Amino acid sequence: MKHRNAALAPVLQQRSDIWAANDLPDSAQPGIPSGHPALDAELPGGGWPVGELTEVLSDCQGHGEMSLLLPWMAAASRREGWLVWVSPPARPHLPALAAAGLYTPRLLLIDAERPAERVWALRQALESGACTGLAGWLDKADTAMLRRLQLAARATPLPVLLFRPAHDRQRPSPAGLRLQLSPGPAHALRVDILKRRGRPASTPLYLRTRAFSMPPPLSSPSLPSPAAGPIRRPALTLIA
């Protein structure tokens, strides 16, 4: 519990009958650390939630969106069981996964065409009790499917990460945590927390997810790109 006002903090801690609206609830299930301390601080439970779905909405590729998950996956792959990826968008490149610390023989890749099959495969994996982590790419999934998946997730203490296209942001979802990823300035990944348990998040996070450092090429004026205008730094910037 962090309070801006240092003088107020001890008073609030003593009074159990005062509830601070900006507190994140103590999640019954502690989450699995994501490997990004700035993100963990904003997530109820201090990490990827277990026993419920987490949605990652993103349209971009090549901005480090998968790298966001790699620290957690690397830790999960050290335990016995499958790390299941259902219908990833491209072929994973094994040397890069190994460099991120992932023990790749425990990776299980499932190619399923139809959304219903993908959700079915995820449910089977959840119910098998043989998995340490699940990631699925769902480009078309209706709410009823997700609700069934959420029910299956409730019984299993595992993080379930679902990648969905950004325009699904408008659709209702039973997921307990929804994040939107987009390219941020200076090669950081911008993370907007659309939904979480507890008070809503207002400021985006800016995370560096790549293992290697990058020069700031956008400072070069030789790139006439509409996306690369002058960068206005947001008021609160957290660079992990």
Place this chain on the structure above:
Amino acid sequence: MLWLALVFPEWPLQARFRTRDGTRPLAVSQGQRVIALDAIALAQGVRVGQRLADALALAPDLVIRSREPAAETAALQDAAGCALHFTPHVSLDDDALLLELSGSLKLFGGLDTLLRTLQRTLAAAGFESVSACAPTPRAARWLALGAPGQRVRNVAALPGALAPLPLEVTGAGSGALLPLRDAGLRTLGELMALPRSALALRDAGPLLTLLDQALGRRPDLRVDHSAPPRLDSRIELPVPRQDSDVLLFAASRLFSAACARLAAAQSGVGECALELEHEGQPPTVLTLRTGQPTRDPRVLAGLAREHLARIALPAPVAALRLQATDWLLMPGRSRDLFGAQAPSLAETRAAAALLVERLRARLGHDKVHALSGSADPRPECAQQPAEPGAARPGQARTRRPLWLLTEPEALAERDGQPWRHGPLHCLEDSERIEAGWWDGLDAPLAANEALRDYRIAIGPRQEVLWIYREHHPPHRWYLHGVFG
């Protein structure tokens, strides 16, 4: 000694119709007469001993099968297989089972719990039974027939318990019973009250031997049923059906019987064949692979469900047959001191192998795979699809993209710079990959040869890409990976 007799009411019917779903009246016939029927047929007015024509007039949709002793024997052996889980001393007695339970009571938590579990196991396999307990096998059988539910624990109480039973429970032929009936005898009690010499005069000698065995005055030896370690059981459907719910219901009966049998042998199966027999067509065979030995009927039923969802049956199914020949020893686990136990490593591995098989049963074999690393420096050859569980770890390389394109995408070039929806800005350093020349030593420029300078490039939307330039003229640019 504590003997339990299991008697199956309307046994010819139970043996021929293991899936009684209560939708149509069922009956079994012998020599144009009804000899066994179910409750629906009874309610419609069909009676034992009726002629078939009369029975069909009363119940037009009656399903009639002729009696088949071979099917009854096979079904009784299936039931005995279920009972073997509870005691090694199971013997077949015409159409009943006799179990010696004195050694099993403690393990299964007392007689009540054992009987409940036994009835449940048999019901899951499609058998309804009534039972009775007695210190001798013959008395147990007679009590199960005449007064089901009775439990007699000591020999001294036997004469009193047997006394009210009718003479017919002895199973003695009508030739032996008729003179006694003529003499006014109805129950075993009346028989026991008569002097033995008088009975011997009335040709009741064999009956007296049976009575002595029942009362424990003469030895009555029983042979333990032994079954070969092999599963082969079959269930006929009352009418050929195609809907998977009906087929799964029938299959679950086979699975329950098979798994009780496997539990008795402390074994499991890794593979079994479920044959769906059609009329006038070769059977459809579903091969159920579990990855790891199992004896859980739900696991087998789950696999069968996935298979049935995927295939199209050529014709309605008349019968199902389950076969498994390779039994693998599967020792049980002792309970933890505090009851609950975390899954062991072996259990996690078994679940992991089962998950792969289950996914493959529905999605197809090559839709589920692992990635195996290789020492080939060409990026496209650094990983290969591999059998889950047999994948090798690969070499770690930094500054490599997470996603690889299946085919490198040729890039345009403008002002000496690669172009993809805008100019691509390359980082300084590059990685040269020169490999694959061994694939075509005799050709000057082999198709698989790679001689490329890889670079990390930043695209117009700030996406980070992995591109390369061919070393050979015309030095084209290609996109090969994305840093996800």
